[in-house]
Amino acid sequence: MQRALIIDDDADFRRTFSELLSAFGWQTWQASHGGAGIVLARKLRPEVVFCDLMMPRGNGFQFCRALRADPRLNETRLIVISGHAVPANRKAARGAGADDCLTKPVSLARLRTALQATARLPSAWLRFWGVRGSIPTPGRATVRYGGNTSCVEVRVGDEILILDAGTGIRPLGQALMAEFPRRSLRLTVLLTHTHWDHIQGLPFFAPLYQARHHIRILGSEGARRGLAAILGNQMENPFFPVGLDELPSNVQIEELRDLHFQIGGVRVEACYANHPGVCLGYRLFAGSRSLAFFPDHEPRISRRSGTAKSKDRKLLKFLQGTEVLIMDAQYDCREYRRHRGWGHGCVDDTVALALEAGAQRLFLFHHDPDHDDIQLANLTRHAQSLVAARGAKLRVEAAREGQKIHWAGAAVRRPLRA
Numbered sequence: 001m002q003r004a005l006i007i008d009d010d011a012d013f014r015r016t017f018s019e020l021l022s023a024f025g026w027q028t029w030q031a032s033h034g035g036a037g038i039v040l041a042r043k044l045r046p047e048v049v050f051c052d053l054m055m056p057r058g059n060g061f062q063f064c065r066a067l068r069a070d071p072r073l074n075e076t077r078l079i080v081i082s083g084h085a086v087p088a089n090r091k092a093a094r095g096a097g098a099d100d101c102l103t104k105p106v107s108l109a110r111l112r113t114a115l116q117a118t119a120r121l122p123s124a125w126l127r128f129w130g131v132r133g134s135i136p137t138p139g140r141a142t143v144r145y146g147g148n149t150s151c152v153e154v155r156v157g158d159e160i161l162i163l164d165a166g167t168g169i170r171p172l173g174q175a176l177m178a179e180f181p182r183r184s185l186r187l188t189v190l191l192t193h194t195h196w197d198h199i200q201g202l203p204f205f206a207p208l209y210q211a212r213h214h215i216r217i218l219g220s221e222g223a224r225r226g227l228a229a230i231l232g233n234q235m236e237n238p239f240f241p242v243g244l245d246e247l248p249s250n251v252q253i254e255e256l257r258d259l260h261f262q263i264g265g266v267r268v269e270a271c272y273a274n275h276p277g278v279c280l281g282y283r284l285f286a287g288s289r290s291l292a293f294f295p296d297h298e299p300r301i302s303r304r305s306g307t308a309k310s311k312d313r314k315l316l317k318f319l320q321g322t323e324v325l326i327m328d329a330q331y332d333c334r335e336y337r338r339h340r341g342w343g344h345g346c347v348d349d350t351v352a353l354a355l356e357a358g359a360q361r362l363f364l365f366h367h368d369p370d371h372d373d374i375q376l377a378n379l380t381r382h383a384q385s386l387v388a389a390r391g392a393k394l395r396v397e398a399a400r401e402g403q404k405i406h407w408a409g410a411a412v413r414r415p416l417r418a
């Protein structure tokens with residue numbers, strides 16, 4: 001049973017609100033002021049705390065700050081209750097660390113929404129299997145960040161999604177076979193586009209060679225030919241010994257007609273990227289949390305003012321507030337001058353875009369095949385210094401092969417939006 005703590009100096013309100021929560025199936029505790037509340041919160045570690053804003057012996061804002069300063073209560077959702085619907089209170093509550101704000105009298109519908117947001121989300125994580133752009137780059141100079149091309153595994157609960165099928169999909173296939181030696185897998189591969197570095201690993205993806213698996217491959221139609229024809233071509237006789245139509249598994253190739261769709265419990269939205277041919281980027285939602293994947297994109301944004309040119313304004317809206325952004329940052333500024341219009345970004349522009357989008361975490365991606373580990377570490381430091389110069393909180397790092405990131409579920413709290 002989920003637990004809620006109610007902190008309010010009004011005993012009648014505590015009793016009524018407690019009865020209401022019990023009716024929703026919650027177990028409740030009560031405290032009459034912030035001091036007693038913080039002691040109980042530390043002891044119980046409840047899923048949610050409801051806290052009145054105006055109380056004797058410490059107001060709700062002070063309580064919020066005390067609760068948020070305690071890392072053991074990081075997973076507790078904090079909802080303040082205000083006697084007045086004042087926008088300034090909502091903003092101040094966010095500043096103090098609250099996740100949501102209710103106004104007395106609390107309506108049943110509003111309470112239900114607040115509780116639904118508190119329900120535990122399935123754990124969601126991602127793992128980078130290929131982070132390189134253009135062509136694989138094995139060798140001693142790339143052991144830290146990796147040499148395989150674009151492939152990211154995403155798990156949301158039991159759902160397995162694969163972003164791109166570059167050469168990184170080969171070790172991913174081996175890992176899946178080791179993890180599920182007998183189970184019949186249902187996998188969804190989301191392709192951004194059909195440039196080699198995003199599809200070249202597909203013929204070496206082990207689950208394709210076992211009849212019990214179901215593999216759905218989604219992507220946009222190619223500029224000249226359909227998706228199935230393009231994927232089939234790279235497995236034709238002069239290039240590869242096994243044809244796409246000879247594979248024993250159940251392969252389903254679908255061209256996206258609708259850019260908003262659902263894969264099991266994962267909501268997916270797609271948006272066109274600025275890249276030669278037809279190229280998509282994806283945003284995946286686990287509950288209200290999201291990650292965005294744009295492995296190939298040339299930003300159109302002013303670094304100094306952060307003003308996006310008209311086409312990237314749409315993209316900024318698409319990316320707004322994403323928790324994780326994985327984005328093309330192939331070049332440094334100097335290299336970019338020689339590659340303008342090639343469809344790839346430079347670190348400075350990608351950071352500017354991530355800051356404007358309000359992303360919380362940026363992974364530089366599609367590393368240039370000519371960049372070794374030392375250059376990538378330097379580029380990362382440069383990106384971090386750009387963020388620091390803006391006084392922003394965005395976390396930046398270069399995507400690294402093998403790296404696993406939790407991006408939703410109990411471990412991540414979502415702050416209240418003003």
Ligand SMILES: [Zn+2]
Pocket residue numbers: 133134195197198295296366
């Ligand atoms: Zn690429």
Ligand SMILES: [Zn+2]
Pocket residue numbers: 193195275296
């Ligand atoms: Zn490309």
